[in-house]
Amino acid sequence: xxxxxxxxxxxxxxxxxxxxxxxxxxxxxxxxxxxxxxxxxxxxxxxxxxxxxxxxxxxxxxxxxxxxxxxxxxxxxxxxxxxxxxxxxxxxxxxxxxxxxxxxxxxxxxxxxxxxxxxxxxxxxxxxxxxxxxxxxxxxxxxxxxxxxxxxxxxxxxxxxxxxxxxxxxxxxxxxxxxxxxxxxxxxxxxxxxxxxxxxxxxxxxxxxxxxxxxxxxxxxxxxxxxxxxxxxxxxxxxxxxxxxxxxxxxxxxxxxxxxxxxxxxxxxxxxxxxxxxxxxxxxxxxxx
Ligand code: NAD
Numbered sequence: 115x116x117x118x119x120x121x122x123x124x125x126x127x128x129x130x131x132x133x134x135x136x137x138x139x140x141x142x143x144x145x146x147x148x149x150x151x152x153x154x155x156x157x158x159x160x161x162x163x164x165x166x167x168x169x170x171x172x173x174x175x176x177x178x179x180x181x182x183x184x185x186x187x188x189x190x191x192x193x194x195x196x197x198x199x200x201x202x203x204x205x206x207x208x209x210x211x212x213x214x215x216x217x218x219x220x221x222x223x224x225x226x227x228x229x230x231x232x233x234x235x236x237x238x239x240x241x242x243x244x245x246x247x248x249x250x251x252x253x254x255x256x257x258x259x260x261x262x263x264x265x266x267x268x269x270x271x272x273x274x275x276x277x278x279x280x281x282x283x284x285x286x287x288x289x290x291x292x293x294x295x296x297x298x299x300x301x302x303x304x305x306x307x308x309x310x311x312x313x314x315x316x317x318x319x320x321x322x323x324x325x326x327x328x329x330x331x332x333x334x335x336x337x338x339x340x341x342x343x344x345x346x347x348x349x350x351x352x353x354x355x356x357x358x359x360x361x362x363x364x365x366x367x368x369x370x371x372x373x374x375x376x377x378x379x380x381x382x383x384x385x386x387x388x389x390x391x392x393x394x395x396x397x398x399x400x401x402x403x
Contacts, residue, residue, distance in 0.1 A: 115376070116372055117343070117371070117377055117378040119379075120344075122261075125265060129388065130394060133394045138175060140402070145401055147177065149167075149179070150180075150199045151181065152183065152195060152199075152211065153180070153181065154192065155185040155215040156185050167393060170390045174394050176397055177204070179204075181199075186217075189218060192218070196210075200233065207233055207401075208229050208234065209235055226238050232403055235396040237290065242254045243289075246290055254400065257390075257392040259294050263298070264388050264391075273295070273300050274298070274300075275301070276300045278300040278323065279305055281315075283305075291323055291325070303319065313336055322338075322375075323346065324345055324346060326347060328347070328349075329347075333370055336371075337371050341376060344384070345378070345385065362382050368380065
């Protein structure tokens with residue numbers, strides 16, 4: 115069997131089209147949707163991510179407010195920016211690109227929690243995490259797991275009774291992913307670095323979602339025949355193309371696993387595009403609450 119590839123770009127484009135229509139409708143009613151992005155420091159990957167988010171905002175008609183802050187800025191400087199954005203009626207969503215530089219890592223969580231929950235389009239505040247946990251529909255759900263649900267539902271709309279394994283249990287991804295799958299009536303298994311038998315934990319999954327940051331962690335032997343495999347990992351490895359120094363790969367041994375799985379997401383072109391599309395969708399939602 116060779117797996118069907120789940121085309122994240124196509125699914126993201128469909129979401130972006132809906133967002134564009136919603137943004138235009140809100141504009142016609144007098145609301146220009148706006149997203150503020152806070153980027154601290156010089157990390158090249160963060161600059162690339164922020165660049166694509168801003169480009170996607172422009173394409174959807176969302177106004178972006180960029181706050182690029184120096185590598186050596188202080189906690190106080192960032193607090194000041196967040197406070198102003200919380201009070202700015204033109205800004206409906208606030209995104210702070212993570213991680214912050216090393217000297218701010220100790221206060222990163224405190225700064226995230228300063229963002230007004232209704233503008234927290236990354237869904238990282240305690241209020242939004244609690245709303246997700248209690249299945250209140252009015253909170254913001256983190257963008258990457260939300261995007262993964264679109265990818266999974268594109269091939270299996272009814273998830274009731276499926277066995278799902280999520281590998282990785284971060285606040286940003288694994289925990290909210292587990293909640294969303296449980297709310298879709300899956301039986302969820304959450305796996306992490308201390309799980310004793312990774313093969314046993316993943317082999318029975320109808321849906322296997324992998325987010326650990328380990329190249330080729332998941333091989334054919336980890337995957338049930340016909341399973342849906344969602345690869346969230348982003349890892350930079352040396353490129354075999356002489357024109358490029360690096361290439362991006364996921365956590366799944368794609369070539370081997372696609373011979374066993376029923377459906378698989380590629381890296382790049384799988385989870386990444388839907389993450390950005392869901393950020394735009396959350397921003398529109400923020401403009402209506
Ligand atoms: P994290 O470092 O916070 O968490 C990693 C998780 O993986 C931990 O829970 C850890 O216990 C688990 N883990 C690590 N090694 C393991 C192993 N050998 N076996 C089982 N579990 C193991 O990372 P994160 O923020 O959740 O991100 C995970 C990956 O997903 C990274 O590669 C990140 O770049 C990527 N990511 C991609 C997107 C996207 O839009 N495509 C968004 C967020 C994160």
